[in-house]
Amino acid sequence: MKKIFFSLFLLMSTQCNAAPENITCKKCHPIIYAEYQNSMHAKASVFKDPVHKAVWDKHPAKAKNNYKCAKCHTPSDHDLISGKSKLEDNKIQQTEPISCQACHTIESIEKHTKINKNKFTKKKKYFFSADSKRKGKKITFKEKHSFFGLMTKTSGSPYHDIDYSNENFYDGGMCLGCHDHKQNGKGFSVCDMQIKKNDSLDNKDTCISCHMPKIKGTFVNLKNTHTHAFHGISIHTINTSLLAKHIKLSLQKTTDGFEVSIENKANHTLFAQPLRLNQLRVNIEREGKTLSLERKNFIRIIGKDGKPAMPWVADSELKNTLIKAHETRTVDYDTPLEKGDTVVIEFGYYLVNPKAAKKLNITDELVTEFIILTRKRVEI
Ligand code: HEC
Ligand code: HEC
Ligand code: HEC
Ligand code: HEC
Ligand code: HEC
Incomplete structure (x- = not known):
């Protein structure tokens, strides 16, 4: 009996460690949540991407189960990142290896020759986003009562703060912690996007405007915004x-x-x-x-x-x-x-x-x- 109880406890505690974060967002952002499921960011782990798996299977670090790809491919598996656990199949690997929060908490990008590094904000429930009309603002949830409390007007999100002042969410800089370039152990460049700054005035496109264009559908349940930024980024699902x-x-x-x-x-x-x-x-x-x-x-x-x-x-x-x-x-x-x-x-x-x-x-x-x-x- 004790044994059963103990293993049950173990099971529960491992499940707790790998608790998905995106489920909370689903309640209020259902369209974006649904779109995200088809994105490569939702499938970037070896358990969901057969190509990533095929290459990892041949990688010399696999024998030691030293999964060095986690920083970019599965940053939301926090126990794996911190070294508390090794690579194993779990809910995060299956459903949100790069979660909503992994992107929306990127505060800045540290540039390095080998690979860049994402610096995340330490503040809880604090997300960065872009909106040209609110640029620079930091929005916390507010309720305004009028007519003796009969009418309530709200602004902001009841669940989280929003910071509209992070330039990386306007110029696409937030993509470059993972996407800019990658060198191998020999200092040889394996992959380099060779990104050019847009200097022509008629081409203002960024990583975000091209890959996450505004399409029909509200971005949140509580108000109708008519459009939202497309979150189904992938070249695998042929959009x-x-x-x-x-x-x-x-x-x-x-x-x-x-x-x-x-x-x-x-x-x-x-x-x-x-x-x-x-x-x-x-x-x-x-x-x-x-x-x-x-x-x-x-x-x-x-x-x-x-x-x-x-x-x-x-x-x-x-x-x-x-x-x-x-x-x-x-x-x-x-x-x-x-x-x-x-x-x-x-x-x-x-x-x-x-x-x-x-x-x-x-x-x-x-x-x-x-x-x-x-x-x-x-x-x-
Ligand atoms: C610096 C961040 C970073 C690290 C570290 C990293 N990757 Fe990637 N990887 C990416 C990005 C970004 C892409 C998508 C690139 C693209 O599509 O142009 C990618 C794509 C891939 C692909 C192509 C996937 C497909 O479905 O076509 C493979 C394979 C891959 N990575 C293997 C690995 C392996 C194996 C490791 C660890 C040994 C690793 N990567 C480490 C960022 C990284
Ligand atoms: C209880 C409902 C609720 C939950 C849960 C919730 N949000 Fe929101 N969120 C909102 C509302 C409402 C707004 C719009 C606020 C405004 O426009 O003033 C918003 C706005 C946002 C924005 C900024 C939109 C913009 O204007 O650019 C982001 C980013 C965001 N949410 C991400 C998330 C993520 C990630 C999660 C899950 C961790 C989440 N939200 C969970 C209600 C919610
Ligand atoms: C935390 C790291 C990370 C961030 C931040 C990130 N990506 Fe990715 N992205 C990846 C990885 C890893 C893959 C490859 C997944 C795979 O194929 O297994 C990927 C895949 C992609 C792909 C599809 C390539 C394919 O193989 O289908 C596109 C397009 C893309 N990302 C664009 C973006 C854009 C645009 C941004 C910024 C808005 C961004 N990414 C932010 C890590 C990241
Ligand atoms: C003018 C529009 C445009 C801009 C700006 C742009 N892209 Fe792309 N991107 C494309 C097109 C077109 C493709 C090729 C079609 C495809 O892969 O779906 C592509 C492909 C990609 C791929 C997939 C490559 C592969 O082989 O898997 C990634 C990853 C990507 N872009 C990331 C980015 C990032 C990061 C930025 C910002 C530095 C960016 N893009 C800016 C249009 C754009
Ligand atoms: C690859 C990084 C990435 C991931 C993963 C991601 N987002 Fe976003 N999201 C962005 C960027 C960048 C923007 C800003 C787009 C803009 O308005 O220019 C954005 C915008 C938003 C907005 C505002 C929409 C609008 O139309 O302006 C909401 C709400 C949001 N995201 C919620 C989510 C939720 C919920 C998830 C998870 C299901 C999620 N995001 C996953 C990068 C990401």
């Missing part, structure tokens, strides 16, 4: 419609054929994650037949001694044809076009380069299929 407009495809005829231009309006290198394979496909539809032209890859291959290698082994760059921030890349084709032709241009990516997928034994369909980000048909 390409929100982002495709930032990549412009165009075609120009040349003397001996034509050229296709790809304009990247994002302020970062496209598909910098070293597993990705970005590809341009061009087909010509002519008299009921389809002529497929050679596919063009945009890729960064990292390696050692001239051969491709895993990120923790790599010490050099073997190839880099990725499209940089604000770059327009032009690709030449020497196939002459004829009147009546339709040229179909497709620009997209594989989540995992098929060659690497084989090495990692990844067979998941979504991971191995070609995802079209944007497509254009040009009649000649």
